[in-house]
Amino acid sequence: xxxxxxxxxxxxxDSKEGILASPILKKYKKxxxxxxxxxxxxxxxxxxxxxxxxxxxxxSIAKDDINLIDxxxxxxxxxxxxxxxxxxxxxxxxxxxxxxxxEKVTISNKLDDDPLFILTSQYGFSATMEKxxxxxxx
Amino acid sequence: MLAKKTLxxxxxxxxxxxxxxxxxxxxxxxxxxxxxxxxxxxYNVALLNSGFSIxxxxxxxxxx
Numbered sequence: 001x002x003x004x005x006x007x008x009x010x011x012x013x014d015s016k017e018g019i020l021a022s023p024i025l026k027k028y029k030k031x032x033x034x035x036x037x038x039x040x041x042x043x044x045x046x047x048x049x050x051x052x053x054x055x056x057x058x059x060s061i062a063k064d065d066i067n068l069i070d071x072x073x074x075x076x077x078x079x080x081x082x083x084x085x086x087x088x089x090x091x092x093x094x095x096x097x098x099x100x101x102x103e104k105v106t107i108s109n110k111l112d113d114d115p116l117f118i119l120t121s122q123y124g125f126s127a128t129m130e131k132x133x134x135x136x137x138x
Numbered sequence: 139m140l141a142k143k144t145l146x147x148x149x150x151x152x153x154x155x156x157x158x159x160x161x162x163x164x165x166x167x168x169x170x171x172x173x174x175x176x177x178x179x180x181y182n183v184a185l186l187n188s189g190f191s192i193x194x195x196x197x198x199x200x201x202x
Binding site: 130131 | 142174188
């Protein structure tokens with residue numbers, strides 16, 4: 001792991017290939033972060049309860065409460081803030097357009113060459129868990 | 139129970155840049171039918187990319 005990586009990152013998904021091709025993983029890979037690939041449906045079940053390992057937090061990069069990219073770079077942070085203001089009309093429009101389908105719309109610095117990505121909130125279900133849940137609904 | 143989704147936009151992507159420009163141009167902050175279709179398409183593709191399944195596959199394939 002990179003010396004400045006203080007969190008254990010993982011990305012859940014259906015298959016190894018699918019996870020490796022995920023748009024959200026690209027930038028982490030480029031910056032040299034190590035991300036665990038979790039391709040078993042039960043993996044996320046475990047990480048819901050295993051929130052810490054050897055004093056390192058365990059977090060999914062598909063959730064919106066984690067941002068390691070440029071987290072120590074003040075200039076980049078200011079730049080992102082500026083971009084957020086600049087893109088306010090667009091984020092407002094998307095929110096209006098999608099209505100209750102999404103919780104919120106933000107500007108991201110986690111994407112590399114993909115236009116948009118959908119993360120899930122820290123406490124709600126993730127995409128994989130949503131599938132698991134649908135499969136066992138009764 | 140469904141997941142609470144957060145949509146993240148990439149401000150450096152040309153599609154997003156163009157959409158912002160178009161919204162700024164229009165007086166009433168609307169984009170018109172064609173743009174709406176594009177947005178729906180982008181959203182659905184993003185859903186699939188992010189590991190979700192889409193609600194109406196037929197509508198999706200028709201727009202495509």
